[in-house]
Amino acid sequence: xxxxxxxxxxxxxxxxxxxxxxxxxxxxxxxxxxxxxxxxxxxxxxxxxxxxxxxxxxxxxxxxxxxxxxxxxxxxxxxxxxxxxxxxxxxxxxxxxxxxxxxxxxxxxxxxxxxxxxxxxxxxxxxxxxxxxxxxxxxxxxxxxxxxxxxxxxxxxxxxxxxxxxxxxxxxxxxxxxxxxxxxxxxxxxxxxxxxxxxxxxxxxxxxxxxxxxxxxxxxxxxxxxxxxxxxxxxxxxxxxxxxxxxxxxxxxxxxxxxxxxxxxxxxxxxxxxxxxxxxxxxxxxxxxxxxxxxxxxxxxxxxxxxxxxxxxxxxxxxxxxxxxxxxxxxxxxxxxxxxxxxxxxxxxxxxxxxxxxxxxxxxxxxxxxxxxxxxxxxxxxxxxxxxxxxxxxxxxxxxxxxx
Numbered sequence: 001x002x003x004x005x006x007x008x009x010x011x012x013x014x015x016x017x018x019x020x021x022x023x024x025x026x027x028x029x030x031x032x033x034x035x036x037x038x039x040x041x042x043x044x045x046x047x048x049x050x051x052x053x054x055x056x057x058x059x060x061x062x063x064x065x066x067x068x069x070x071x072x073x074x075x076x077x078x079x080x081x082x083x084x085x086x087x088x089x090x091x092x093x094x095x096x097x098x099x100x101x102x103x104x105x106x107x108x109x110x111x112x113x114x115x116x117x118x119x120x121x122x123x124x125x126x127x128x129x130x131x132x133x134x135x136x137x138x139x140x141x142x143x144x145x146x147x148x149x150x151x152x153x154x155x156x157x158x159x160x161x162x163x164x165x166x167x168x169x170x171x172x173x174x175x176x177x178x179x180x181x182x183x184x185x186x187x188x189x190x191x192x193x194x195x196x197x198x199x200x201x202x203x204x205x206x207x208x209x210x211x212x213x214x215x216x217x218x219x220x221x222x223x224x225x226x227x228x229x230x231x232x233x234x235x236x237x238x239x240x241x242x243x244x245x246x247x248x249x250x251x252x253x254x255x256x257x258x259x260x261x262x263x264x265x266x267x268x269x270x271x272x273x274x275x276x277x278x279x280x281x282x283x284x285x286x287x288x289x290x291x292x293x294x295x296x297x298x299x300x301x302x303x304x305x306x307x308x309x310x311x312x313x314x315x316x317x318x319x320x321x322x323x324x325x326x327x328x329x330x331x332x333x334x335x336x337x338x339x340x341x342x343x344x345x346x347x348x349x350x351x352x353x354x355x356x357x358x359x360x361x362x363x364x365x366x367x368x369x370x371x372x373x374x375x376x377x378x379x380x381x382x383x384x385x386x387x388x389x390x391x392x393x394x395x396x397x398x399x400x401x402x403x404x
């Protein structure tokens with residue numbers, strides 16, 4: 001029998017008591033019990049005379065969509081959860097918001113959503129329009145069904161480094177989880193826990209002590225550049241933003257631009273203070289989680305990894321060797337045999353040379369793609385973040401170049 005049939009004769013008070021006894025929270029960034037969320041919305045709706053309803057979605061700031069797997073694996077369970085919430089709210093106004101690019105998922109859900117009388121939308125939640133509505137996380141919708149079937153189990157959904165999403169207890173120590181998942185703790189330089197970076201010290205924390213409510217737990221090693229990773233996260237948030245709020249729109253543009261400038265060797269000392277000023281203002285001056293949370297990736301980066309920013313801005317060096325602006329590729333004149341293999345694979349024709357002559361790379365046009373390095377059997381093409389040695393400035397026969 002459907003869970004909706006089981007609760008058909010239950011009153012709102014009985015359903016609320018059942019939810020309260022379960023201890024279920026509204027998943028995501030709200031940090032309050034589901035009963036509290038419901039009470040607040042009902043009070044707000046009554047005060048302002050607004051029609052109430054239920055809007056289910058991921059957090060607006062969630063740009064990874066890992067938690068959509070919950071919906072993809074059991075769509076009927078999530079949709080039944082939305083209907084349960086609507087029964088408690090005593091409304092027929094039900095909506096499910098999906099990320100704009102999820103066309104295939106949208107099409108696959110149309111018929112089932114119609115069956116449950118739920119509107120589907122491909123957009124982030126408009127907080128202003130949704131005022132007076134219960135904002136229900138997709139995970140909470142699924143877990144509401146668990147509550148009324150008597151199988152609800154507390155925990156947090158996680159994907160470690162992109163592995164399969166699974167539910168773990170909130171008191172699980174991160175280090176133990178990584179070891180169980182087969183990762184080498186010695187490789188860890190930093191962690192991305194949800195919407196923020198953490199230092200290696202976070203390994204001793206529990207999952208419940210860090211915010212991983214978008215399902216993200218990523219290991220960053222010495223080969224990962226904190227500044228570059230921050231720029232990627234901010235760019236994803238810029239794409240997710242609706243652009244209606246000035247602080248969110250302009251703040252994300254400025255934050256992402258500064259990280260990009262730093263990775264390309266044009267960073268300035270005042271970028272750190274500007275990042276803190278803009279990021280902190282966004283946390284309190286924007287209505288939805290895109291602005292409130294997206295800036296935290298940059299704030300945590302400059303707070304916990306100042307040495308990485310100093311290396312990029314002052315020393316003009318990327319410690320991870322990941323930022324191409326700080327990488328040089330050159331041909332060792334004492335190893336090059338003038339075979340011409342690198343000439344054929346260079347996508348921008350920036351290598352000069354001919355048979356039996358030492359080849360030279362034009363650093364101005366070089367994209368640092370590394371294709372030439374892969375084909376050089378003599379290992380004469382070298383990547384470095386340090387100072388270049390003395391190199392030929394004109395074509396020179398193999399074996400004739402001398403250091404001066």
